[in-house]
Amino acid sequence: MEYLAPTSIVEALRSLHQHRGSARVLAGGTSVLPALNDTSTALAGGDKQSGSAPVLIDIKRLAELRSVTVLADGALILGAAVTCQEASSHPAIQKSWQGLAEALAATGPAQIRSRATIGGKLCQAASTADAAAALMAIDACCRVVSVSGERLIPVSELILSPGRTCLRTDELLVSIELPAPCAGTADAYARVASRSSLGKTYAGVAVALTLKDDRIDSCRVALAAVTLVPALAERAASMLIGNRLEADVLARFRRQVAGACRGGTDSMQTADHKAHVASELAISAARTAWQRSVISRSGDSG
Numbered sequence: 001m002e003y004l005a006p007t008s009i010v011e012a013l014r015s016l017h018q019h020r021g022s023a024r025v026l027a028g029g030t031s032v033l034p035a036l037n038d039t040s041t042a043l044a045g046g047d048k049q050s051g052s053a054p055v056l057i058d059i060k061r062l063a064e065l066r067s068v069t070v071l072a073d074g075a076l077i078l079g080a081a082v083t084c085q086e087a088s089s090h091p092a093i094q095k096s097w098q099g100l101a102e103a104l105a106a107t108g109p110a111q112i113r114s115r116a117t118i119g120g121k122l123c124q125a126a127s128t129a130d131a132a133a134a135l136m137a138i139d140a141c142c143r144v145v146s147v148s149g150e151r152l153i154p155v156s157e158l159i160l161s162p163g164r165t166c167l168r169t170d171e172l173l174v175s176i177e178l179p180a181p182c183a184g185t186a187d188a189y190a191r192v193a194s195r196s197s198l199g200k201t202y203a204g205v206a207v208a209l210t211l212k213d214d215r216i217d218s219c220r221v222a223l224a225a226v227t228l229v230p231a232l233a234e235r236a237a238s239m240l241i242g243n244r245l246e247a248d249v250l251a252r253f254r255r256q257v258a259g260a261c262r263g264g265t266d267s268m269q270t271a272d273h274k275a276h277v278a279s280e281l282a283i284s285a286a287r288t289a290w291q292r293s294v295i296s297r298s299g300d301s302g
């Protein structure tokens with residue numbers, strides 16, 4: 001096995017291109033390194049196919065991937081190798097994207113959060129990716145680069161299936177771009193952990209909404225751990241648009257969330273229970289996002 005630690009993005013991209021097929025990006029390593037110890041993993045399988053030794057490309061020395069930049073309009077560029085702990089405690093994220101901060105704080109126990117990166121979280125493409133759901137709800141985008149150019153991919157289009165993203169093997173996720181927050185907009189994340197010692201997410205729901213004239217003007221809802229991979233629940237979100245959080249609206253919203261929960265588990269019984277839990281979490285997240293939107297709007301007018 002070869003270990004490379006590039007100090008510039010150009011160097012990292014050249015290495016990824018040169019070792020295409022056998023290269024693996026190493027970010028926090030909380031998922032890649034355990035895989036290296038298991039010869040039956042996809043990593044070993046991939047190497048057998050390419051016939052070459054695996055090459056680990058450590059991205060933690062890339063300054064651009066380790067930085068958080070707040071732009072003049074309030075939009076935020078989150079480097080892909082920023083840890084979930086650093087991101088969840090960043091003042092701008094805590095102020096403008098409280099739901100994202102909540103989801104990042106759920107990325108495993110403290111030891112894992114201080115290693116695991118936001119980019120690793122997305123590229124691992126796990127069903128339980130709390131932060132992926134929160135980023136989908138706020139309509140964040142991924143900036144992805146390779147030797148042949150760059151592209152912007154909405155987080156909601158990045159993850160294709162468990163363990164699989166739309167990234168090519170020579171592409172590097174460089175940053176995640178959070179749109180500028182506007183008055184009356186807020187997000188929230190509600191989650192229940194499994195009872196196992198690992199405490200992984202059992203069900204999670206992210207809601208981002210904008211209030212206008214005391215009604216919900218726009219809304220995005222995303223689910224974690226209750227679908228094969230984190231995904232938007234667009235029909236559920238549409239139940240809230242144009243409305244207040246009144247009982248009949250919430251009842252329709254609850255049903256749509258439950259209906260969107262598919263594939264997060266093999267067992268029918270657990271699937272039903274997860275759908276029930278997710279629909280309750282969705283109500284809670286929607287109410288919290290509403291309250292935060294009211295505060296965000298009044299803060300702006302004051």
Ligand SMILES: Cc1cc2nc3c(=O)[nH]c(=O)nc-3n(C[C@H](O)[C@H](O)[C@H](O)COP(=O)(O)OP(=O)(O)OC[C@H]3O[C@@H](n4cnc5c(N)ncnc54)[C@H](O)[C@@H]3O)c2cc1C
Pocket residue numbers: 024025026027028029030031032033059080081106107108109112115116117118119120121122123124126128129130131167171172173174198199200201
């Ligand atoms: C006990 C435990 C409990 C956990 N519980 C939860 C939980 O409840 N919720 C949750 O959301 N997470 C949880 N996690 C964290 C999660 O499962 C992953 O371990 C973590 O998010 C991976 O991040 P990393 O930076 O360590 O990625 P790595 O292990 O370094 O990489 C993961 C994958 O992404 C690729 N990759 C990484 N960065 C990039 C990049 N910039 N560009 C292209 N490809 C890249 C790697 O090649 C690899 O395929 C838990 C982890 C553990 C160990």
